[in-house]
Amino acid sequence: MSFAEHAIIWQVYPLGALGAPIRPEAPEPVTHRLPNLASWLDYLVGLGCNALMLGPVFASVSHGYDTQDFYRVDPRLGTEADMDELLAAAQSRGIGVILDGVFNHVSNTSKYEALTTGSSFEGHDILAELDHNNPAVVALVVDVMNYWLDRGIAGWRLDAVYAVAPEFWAKVLPQVRQQHPDSWILGEMIHGDYAEYVQSSGIDSVTEYELWKAIWSSIKESNFFELEWTLGRHNEFLETFVPQTFIGNHDVTRIATQIGQEKAILAAVILFTVGGVPSIYYGDEQGFTGLKEENIAGDDAIRPPLPAEFSPLGKWIENIYKALIAIRRQHPWLHQAHTEVVEIENESLTYKAVGAEGQELLVQLDLQAVSARISEGETELFSYTAS
Template identity: 35%
Template sequence: MDCAIFYHIYPLGLLGADRSNNFTAAPVNRFSELHIWLEHMVDLGCNALYIGPVFESSTHGYDTRDYYKVDRRLGDDTALIAFVEKAHELGIQVVLDGVFNHVGRDFFAFKDLQEWGKHSKYTEWFSNVNFRKRSPLKDPFTYDTWAGHYELVKLNLANKEVRDYLFGAVKKWIDTYKIDGLRLDTADVLDFDFMKELALFCKRENPNFWLMGEVVHGDYNRWVNPFMLDSVTNYDYHTPIYESFNLKDFGKISETVEEDFGPKGVYKNRALYSFVDNHDVDRAASSLKKPEHLFPLYLLLFTLPGIPAIYYGSEWGFEGRKSLHSDELLRPSVKRNDLGKLAKHPKLLGAIKQFIVARKSSEALVKGSYQTLLVTGQYYAFSRKSDNKTVVVVVNASNRSARIHIPFKEPSAMVLTDLLSPEYSLTSDKTGLYVEVPPCWGRILCH
């Protein structure tokens, strides 16, 4: 997966599923509507899909009711199996959401606890159950939650019965659906021993199984190491990359990348999951002050170190901001055939395709080292190097064409060609490079 280019789908939103589940209703096979999206991913150049949540839940998917059953609003086992088979036929690996920190209040063990109280055999399945107090939802007991949300009941992952139950579900997902990996929801608050045991379990089932954790803050090396996860969400990029454009200060992102992936970078040997938006944060088009900056923004996503991911719809410039009480505007229902009419920035799709082609053609962009070459308010240049390959990336965020001097010095003259416009090439000299860059665009110069 280190070489993957991800597409990210939040299926309950994309497919227009009912917000609340009706547990007496028959399954509705909405997975079949996603097959056309798989073809779009191939056309775009993506070879991996992160999709979720997909298992039975009460509302938004993260309040799980049954880990062993596909959410009836999306389909059933047969529908999910067919979807993953189609993805694999097209060369797309599939990563599902694994929501292990908490469950919804409709989860069978919590319903039993509500009914039987202290006499329930599941009292130890949940974290810090206290029968001396009442919950805000009027249960005759309190319990730990995720972030104070009492609809999300925290599991006791130190309990062997809980682990066995969850690992049994994961085994079904691997054996029945043939998935290739999991994204661990709220991994930053998951029990570390649980994640280590989960990693061992998954690697025994499939040595190539990929585990990525949702981690916002902290030292990512605590999660990404030989004993636990393969990757985590790289939120280090998220604020600085937007500040770089909105504040006209590329020092914001360059300092972060240098600290993370430079010669002394703390994550320079890690492949972290990179993104500019997702189902939890504002859309890229709503985060930039100038919409024309979408083009250099995505150029950076595909040239900086990391495993890049595109959130569905953002390749057309979809807008959306989260509100105080809802993420609904980040997770819209979309019909694939309507996208031409809905596209806010119709030229962005073609540009992203170019960036993906460039990335795939260069090992240096996928696995190469990183070094900052130039940082100003609106210009940013860096190199990526692998064995015998060198790429120099230059970004111009201004609204004018610019001739930018890059202090790129090599022992001998080097001819570099722009992967985005192959007719453009230049030769380095003792003073470096003088690069002509169009407004709100960049060069990916390859030797």
């Protein structure tokens, strides 16, 4: 049985969530912030999640995607011992930890300079692209992935996988799976041929940005026909692989900012009733808001510090998430469920989630009433109408 079959992910951007300085003027001293993340593991379990996907945790210059050392925990977060304790605490609760592997590029001041192409990534001067045609880069990535899998992580999110030829991963992953056959490997794919990349590279899954966009856009623009089209694509993907599904992550405007807190509930209903490996971006289940902007500090609002405890104002949303996750847990076949549209208008959509053995849930969404209903036969499992 694959780890991903029963995984429901809580995604956290550690540098932001733990209040680390993102753009320090000078190297920061070691600050033990990771233990504060361990204190959130019981909350994660209480939601119904069993996987923790972390943004970058390795030594870097600023936002974490400018790596300087793949084998060292960022001193702004703590030490390797802090990471070991976090992994042990997660394992004791049945939580799998997924790390962010930024293997397309590194800091232009890293010790890996000799392994880079000398060119910058997507115009970012501080990021130097690794030379994926160099066998030494293959060896480095294999070693890094196995090193942290040996220390107890459950898998990897591969950053910017769309920018790396799948042939590179076809060299790397067999060597990783030889030692860790059960590790789950997720690739960040913003665009491209998802299914072809999965088949050519050997990764397990990709981030399904197509579905993310269709969910919020169809609700915001009152056009469920956009979602219907994308759900057809989603069904096709499920024939080849099970995508990672989401309505928020560390790179996009918060769902509650895009469409409002009440309609964001409808987005969550879709997330938990279609096939995929669903993930929740920390705070979305509390109604967090935040606008992504295109400037040097443009991600700060969507990567905020975790509070000492959440405000009671978000409790109603948290309770809805718990109810939706409980339905997902009670119907594990939803992992690979196909979606059949029954009725559709611009502002209303009814679809069936259909399992491989004929299981069915009926989902009804209405944008005018801002309502959602999930039923199984004659039994109503979930009902929501905005106040």
